[in-house]
Amino acid sequence: MKKVLNLLLAVIMAVTLTGCFGANMQIQMKSDGSGVMSYSYMIDSGVNKYIMSDPELKKELSGLTDFKQTKEMYDDCYYVCYTKEVPFSSPKELKKILTDSRTFNELFSPGSIEEDKEDTDKENEGLFSYVDIGADHLQAVYSSVNSSYQEIDDYNDYVNDNDFMDYQAMENSIFMRINITFDKEITYTNGSLSADKKTASWKIKLSEYYDTLLQASTSGKDVFAKDTKVPDIYPVKDGKYYPGYISILVTDNFGVKSVTCNGKKVPADYTVFKDGKYVIEAEDYFGNKAKKTFYIDMQSPKISGVKNGVIYKSERTIRFSDKYGIKSATLNGKTIKTGKKVSKNGKYKLVVKDRAGNTTRATFTIKKK
Structure with a gap:
């Protein structure tokens, strides 16, 4: 999951305020494959003011001391933005930043570095699960962060103590904004295109269930890899x-x-x-x-005609059924069908199993005079 958004969630939970929160990624790609990537934490100005006035809450943002602070109006919400720029020399270097969590955290989320080092077995899942990027194109899969809140230690206590809060509404107010700018005009994108046709943009909500495919190219759709594999x-x-x-x-x-x-x-x-x-x-x-x-199917098969531990003095007819079907039924190890009549004296062990593996057993005795 994405620690960059976990930070925002932690702040929301601590402050118990509503507001807009997000992150903004900007990639400036040059024709030689080098460029600059910037990443911003966007926090509602009212909530940011509240955080800055409280020493304990202010610690939540202590890892952003080397980030440049600016202000921005976006979608009718006024933000305080904490932004850092990092140059990259090649598409390969940029790809590592986008797909490797430790590389990303070292650059843009310093508070997460020690936690990553302690958990050596953890997968290095980055912001993107797939990236194909060059000087003229981007095709990437942004991984869903729908369950990010589960990584916050106090989530369960928070929900129990604050059941008045509409958590779904809070998720909908948190977003990830992604932009990429090329030197040439973009000829195809599945995102929004700027007026000069050089920047493609996407806005993804935290509440989004699924991964998001991003495509932008200055040389048409043919540059993108094709996929025929089913999910x-x-x-x-x-x-x-x-x-x-x-x-x-x-x-x-x-x-x-x-x-x-x-x-x-x-x-x-x-x-x-x-x-x-x-x-x-x-x-x-x-x-x-x-x-x-x-x-x-969590229900065991039903049997009738005999009961476990009972001694009968007359012939019995064994019947059994299951909503989703019987896989097997044996009486003293021999396969039987429902409606089986048993009349001989002796001890019997009935085992009936359904298709899911649920089993009903009954041991009974026939002892006629």
Whole structure:
């Protein structure tokens, strides 16, 4: 997850104020592949004033001492911006900044460096999961940060103590703004284009469920890599039955555009808890689609005609059923079907298993006079 936005979330939670918060990335790409990248933390001016007046809250911004402070009006909100510029000598160097979290944090989020060093096993997930950039183009996948708040230690206590706050509304007020400027005019972009046609821009909300594909080029669409791989829906298998809840993760090498569960829009990481049939459908930004159908069944098969531990003095008829179907049923190790009649004296062990692996057992005895 993105520590740059976690900082803003932590401040919001500490202050318990509403307001606009965001981050702004600006890339100035020269024709030789070198350039300058700037990154800004954008904080609502009223909240920033409150933070500056409180010594404890002010510590939240202590890592930004070498950032230039400016003010900006954007989307009807007045911001105090903390900005830092870093030059890069090649697209390769810029790509590392964008895709490697430790490299990014060393430059733009100094308060996160020690935490990253302590967690040596952590993946270096950067702002972007995929980047192809050159002097004439950008194709990148900005990773969703929808679950960033889960990394904040006090989140659960905060929600319990402040249940009046609409957390979803707060998520919607936090954004990431990305801009790239080329020396030549942009001939294709899926973002917004500036008046001089040299800058492409995107605005992404924290509440966005999915990854975002960014494309901009001064030489048309043919420069972009093509993708024919369908999204991966993990870990479920098509047609399989599961005896408990399942956490689903949908991934794609070029970004997940949409995911639905039984026709309803859901996040790319989604958990289903209830019994039922589920159809997960996913699509990436190139129109590649994947679909998996699976079932959750946490109920054991039902049996009738016999009960565990009971001694019967007459013939019994064994019946069993399950909402999603029986996989196997054995009586003393031999396969049987529902409706099986048992009349001989003896001890019997019945084992019935459904397709999800739920099992019902009954041991009974027939002892006729």
